[in-house]
Amino acid sequence: MEYIDTRSGFGDGLLELGRKNPDILALCADLTGSLKMDKFKSEFPDRFFQVGIAEANMMGIAAGMTIGGKIPFTGTFANFSTSRVYDQIRQSIAYSGKNVKICASHSGLTLGEDGATHQVLEDIGMMKMLPGMTVINTCDYNQTRLATIEIAQIFGPVYLRFGRPKVPNFTDPNLPFQIGKGIKLNDGNDVTIICTGHLVWEAINAAKELNNKNVSCDVINIHTIKPLDNQIILDSIKKTKCVVTAEEHMINGGLGDSVAQFCSRNFPVPIEMVGVNDSFGESGKPHELLIKYGLDAKNIVSSVERVISRK
Amino acid sequence: MELEKLNDICSQVRRDILRMVHANSSGHPGGSLGCVEYFVSLYFVLLKTKSQFDMNAIDEDVFILSNGHISPVYYSVMARKGFFNLKELSTFRSIDSRLQGHPTPHEGLEGVRIASGSLGQGMSVAIGSAITKKLNNEKNIIYSLHGDGELQEGQNWEAIMYASANKVDNIIATIDYNKKQIDGSTDDVLPMGNLRSKFESFGWKVLEEENGNNIESVISVLNEAKSHLFKNEPIVILLHTEMGNGVDFMMGTHKWHGSAPNDDQLALALSQNKETLGDY
Structure with a gap:
């Protein structure tokens, strides 16, 4: 069994998506390496936006970028993707109906040593309560890669949740990822x-x-x-x-x-x-x-x- | 457009604001009245828009309102410009209305591209929209309006820092510099120091206009701002306005920030603003 982190699935999926769709943009709040966004950044420097340690601004910029048809993907840890910026997501993205994909690594307990300040355990609840928000939590590398590509196919805000540690990669890479299907x-x-x-x-x-x-x-x-x-x-x-x-x-x-x-x-x-x-x-x-x-x-x-x- | 016509629109917009807020005994007349000349200048002179509303705003200018509580002036000017039927102003803040207390695209109101109300978010949104304009190789402009008290929200300063660092130079942000907020004067609530030097130290081109309730002055400063576009610096206008402008008893106080006039107060206020284009 191959062990690989789900965030690498996000990074690889984002790169593939970027190659297929020129409207895909990526934003990161000083965690490019952790989110595995380096490959997208080096291949598409004009479509990658480093916003610094300023997640609220990142969510607002992403919302604004959609005016004109872009599809922004934000990347940071789950805690900084949700609880830190809940009001920005609620007003500027969800209530405004913006096509922003909020991609969150280091979710749950298994980010490990950083401890409770980073271990958001409430994010699914917060995000699923927002009207119109699609909420996805992937289980391995293959599923995360496929989900990352697939969420660009639907219009509207999506919360994509994945993690830090290396875990077994066991799902079929050829199985189509169907949003909303178990x-x-x-x-x-x-x-x-x-x-x-x-x-x-x-x-x-x-x-x-x-x-x-x-x-x-x-x-x-x-x-x-x-x-x-x-x-x-x-x-x-x-x-x-x-x-x-x-x-x-x-x-x-x-x-x-x-x-x-x-x-x-x-x-x-x-x-x-x-x-x-x-x-x-x-x-x-x-x-x-x-x-x-x-x-x-x-x-x-x-x-x-x-x-x-x-x- | 001739100055006289623009001033006629301003007078009518003031009546719209007062009547909308009075009709439902709710809303924010003070800041709305203070920003009339800004909105009329923007929508009737500067803003390049198409006749049919398009959320994506391809090849047109974008306006982002950050201080959403001044929705009455926003709605009135958009209706007077023809974005939606003037009669709809009578539904402001009522059940089943597209004219929510704070603006939103959620109910499909033509002209609104982002929700605002929870303060401090519009600067980031305007910057995002400006970036997309650049990516799309459009030369159109992003205009945004923010309350001065709103600058107490920290997200603004994240955005202000980002814009200069990344040379977002297709944006003209305006601060409604009336020096008042709900609880009192901004100096009483939380003094913000020298806003000009704050923006300058963050790398913005700063323009300042003392006569924010004079339509000629507002058009002039907006045109001057346009002349500074695309020069690697974001632009901000500190627009000195008077909360409650145009209604004598609403000026010189913060008390009409979020209070509606009663019947007698409405009659008095309307008597000070001529009906020029016909009430809605």
Whole structure:
């Protein structure tokens, strides 16, 4: 298995996109290397904009650039892409209906050693609450590369969330990326596991372990949290009658929250949520943090056992 | 356009502002009245626009309003210029209106390209629009308007720093320099020091006009600003205006920043501004 960071998928996808579409612009707030935007910068220096450590200005400039048909991609860490500039995104981009792609690396706990100041765990919630905002959280290099290219095809604001650490690259690079469509990764009958981002790999491992215990899992990768693929969820829960969600985000406001809303309104079933429980993060190695905060395969397994017992 | 006609428009726009704010007992007359000459100069003399509104503004000038609370003057001038039906002014701040309390493209109002209201964001947007003009090899101009109190928002200074560093020289920003904000004079609330030297030290070309409520002076300073375009420097005009200008009891105070006149006050205010083009 190849290990590669999702942010490299963004950098490579952006470069490919830049070659195909001259209207693609890229902006960065002093994190060009971290966001893997160097290749775009060197190939298209006239379409790359270094704004310095000034994220609010970056969001406003991006909004203004759309007047005239450009498609700006902003790049910085997830925390500085969302909570630091929420009002700028809300007014100048979302409410103004601007075609800006907000691309955010170093999301979740797994940025690691920098600790809680950088570990935004509320970004999915903030962004999905904005009317008209598409919210995507990718799980590996291939998916991030494809998503980066695909989001230029839709008009309107998009929040694309990815991460820092090297993680397994396991999705099919030839599978078309369809915004708003979940991907079935495993078929089973006993439980539905709905997962996003880095926890997709943990969910796959949990499903393997559960299979050894004669528990068969439907594993669904939801990369697009908004708009949510209601149909794939409904089809699965009608069969399994219970759900576990898994994400590297606060339980409040995350994917699990969206799934619970959908289920309770349409087909109520027991649900367990794997995510951060109303807490800030801390410094540590990525996998140590996943274990400490209960976001690893082991905790997904125990959550599955718990939800099945509630059926 | 002749001076007399422009002054007639100003008088009518003042009536529109007063009547709009009075009709719904809500809105911001003070700053709106103070910026009448700026808006009339811009829309009836300088701004190059096409007859059909195009969000992308290809081959036309762009205006970005940052201090969105002065929407009454913005709406009145756009309606008088023909962007949308004059009758729509009667819907200002009402339910189901495209004329929201603060301007937005969200309801599809022709002429508006960005939402404003939460202050301090328009400078960045104007710069982004200016960059796209350059990328598209267009020689059109980006005009923007900002409150002076609004400069207390830090994002402005990120943008001001960026514009000079990157030689964004196709922009004419104007500061509505009335030295008043909601809580009082800017010097009482948060003194901003010498704005001219602040902008100059950030690398901007600064023009200053003391008579921001004299249409000839405003046109003159805007034309002078145009003569400095495309010379590697962004341009700012410190436009001295009077909050509440044109209505004697609204001048010399910050109290009409965001308060509407009652029936008697409206009658008095209208008596000081001639109906020249017909009320909406």
